[in-house]
Amino acid sequence: MRKIIHIDMDSFFASVEQRDFPEHVGKALVVGHRGPRSVVAAASYEARKYGIFSAMPMSTALQKCPHLIVMPHRFDAYTEVSRNIRNIFHEYTDLVEPLSLDEAYLDVTDAKKGPASASLIAKEIKNEIKKRVGLIASAGVSYNKFLAKIASDMDKPDGFFLIKPADAESFLEDLDIGLFYGVGKKTEEKMHKMNIFKGRDLKLLTRPELIQHFGKAGIYFYDVVRGIDERSVVSFRERKSIGAERTYETDIFDIDEIKEKLTEVINIMWQRCEAKQMIGKTITMKLRFADFTTITRSNTHNQIFTKEKIKITLIDLLPNEEIKERGVRLLGATMSHFKSENKQDQKQLKIDFDFNEFD
Ligand SMILES: [Mg+2]
Numbered sequence: 001m002r003k004i005i006h007i008d009m010d011s012f013f014a015s016v017e018q019r020d021f022p023e024h025v026g027k028a029l030v031v032g033h034r035g036p037r038s039v040v041a042a043a044s045y046e047a048r049k050y051g052i053f054s055a056m057p058m059s060t061a062l063q064k065c066p067h068l069i070v071m072p073h074r075f076d077a078y079t080e081v082s083r084n085i086r087n088i089f090h091e092y093t094d095l096v097e098p099l100s101l102d103e104a105y106l107d108v109t110d111a112k113k114g115p116a117s118a119s120l121i122a123k124e125i126k127n128e129i130k131k132r133v134g135l136i137a138s139a140g141v142s143y144n145k146f147l148a149k150i151a152s153d154m155d156k157p158d159g160f161f162l163i164k165p166a167d168a169e170s171f172l173e174d175l176d177i178g179l180f181y182g183v184g185k186k187t188e189e190k191m192h193k194m195n196i197f198k199g200r201d202l203k204l205l206t207r208p209e210l211i212q213h214f215g216k217a218g219i220y221f222y223d224v225v226r227g228i229d230e231r232s233v234v235s236f237r238e239r240k241s242i243g244a245e246r247t248y249e250t251d252i253f254d255i256d257e258i259k260e261k262l263t264e265v266i267n268i269m270w271q272r273c274e275a276k277q278m279i280g281k282t283i284t285m286k287l288r289f290a291d292f293t294t295i296t297r298s299n300t301h302n303q304i305f306t307k308e309k310i311k312i313t314l315i316d317l318l319p320n321e322e323i324k325e326r327g328v329r330l331l332g333a334t335m336s337h338f339k340s341e342n343k344q345d346q347k348q349l350k351i352d353f354d355f356n357e358f359d
Helices: 012-020 058-064 075-092 118-133 145-153 165-174 185-193 207-214 216-224 255-276 307-317 320-326 343-350
Strands: 004-009 029-031 069-071 096-100 103-107 137-142 160-162 241-252 279-289 294-300 328-340
Touching: 004 075, 004 118, 004 145, 012 029, 012 075, 075 096, 075 103, 075 118, 103 145, 118 137, 118 160, 137 145, 145 160, 185 207, 207 216, 241 255, 241 279, 255 279, 255 307, 255 320, 255 328, 279 307, 279 320, 294 307, 307 328
Parallel strands: 029 069, 137 160
Antiparallel strands: 004 103, 004 137, 096 103, 241 328, 279 294, 279 328
16 A cells, blocks of 8 residues: 655745745735736635635736735746755655646655654654745645545645545545546536536446546546546656666676676666656666776667667677677666656546646
C-alpha cells in the first residue's frame, strides 16, 4: 500500500500578497488588474465571503465588493515560494510531482525522514511551510493520487484530511460528482443530466457505458470511483536520466567480451527505462579504463530508440584500439533527453479536464 500526500497552498497568489503586504491581511483582496476584460486570478478568503472567486470577471468582483483591493501579479514572488516549498518536499522524499506552482503530489511510502505515519509527515510539512515560508497549506493523505488530491480539498483552509483504504469506497459513494478530480463543469452538467449526482450513482454504470459517454475519461471514472488509481508519483528531477553500470573484478582487454558486457549493461538500463515507461533520445556510454581515466560517448537520435538500436549504436562507439591497449574496469549506459515522460501519466493528462486551474 502506497502513502501519498497532496499538498495545496491555500488561496496561493492572494496569500503571498497578504504575506508581503501585511497591511492587507484580513482584507478582501484579489490578484489581477482592473481592465475591462480582466478576470480574478486569485481571491483571498475574505474576498470569497463576498462571493468572489477566481476566473470571475473583475468588473463583477468590484460590484460585489467596491472596496476590494486589486493587486497586480508578481510571478517572481510566486515562483520563489514555489521553489521553497518544493525544497521542503524534497527533504522528505525524492518522489515529488508538482501539478502547478502551489500543488504537488508526494510519495512518502519510503520517506527520507520524519515520522513513519504519512499523516504526521503531512502535518510536519504544513508546519515547516508555515515556519519557513510564512504561508498556509492544506494536505490530503491517502493511498493514491486521486484520493489524496480530493482529500486536500475537503478541509480548506489550513486543512488536513485522511482517507483510509477501508473508508475510500464509502467516502466516494457519498461524494458529490462535481468534487471528483477530473470532473469539470461541463462533465458535471452532463452527469447530472444522466442522473449521476454522487459517486454511488456513477458506480451503477458499466465500464462500456462510461466509455460510450465519456470516451477515454470513462475508463478513468470507472476506476477512481472504486478507489483505484495506479498512477505513480513521477518526479521531474528524477526524469533527467536512467542508467546502469558495472565494475569488473578483472580488467577486460578483449573486444568480444566488452561487447557482451556492454550488452548486459544495456539490458539492465533498458529494463529500468521500461519500468518507468520512459524512452529518451540520447544514449551515453561510460567507459573507465584500468588506469581510472573515464570517457563518455553519446549519440542523439530524432526517433525513439529501440534496444537493438542502442546496442548497435554503442558498440559502434567503442574505442576498440584503446580497449585492447588499456583494459576496461567499468562500463555504463545511460538514457537521457526524455521525449515522452511516463506514458501512463501522459495518457492521464490527455483526459479532457475542464476544472478551474486557479482553485
Ligand atoms: Mg492552491
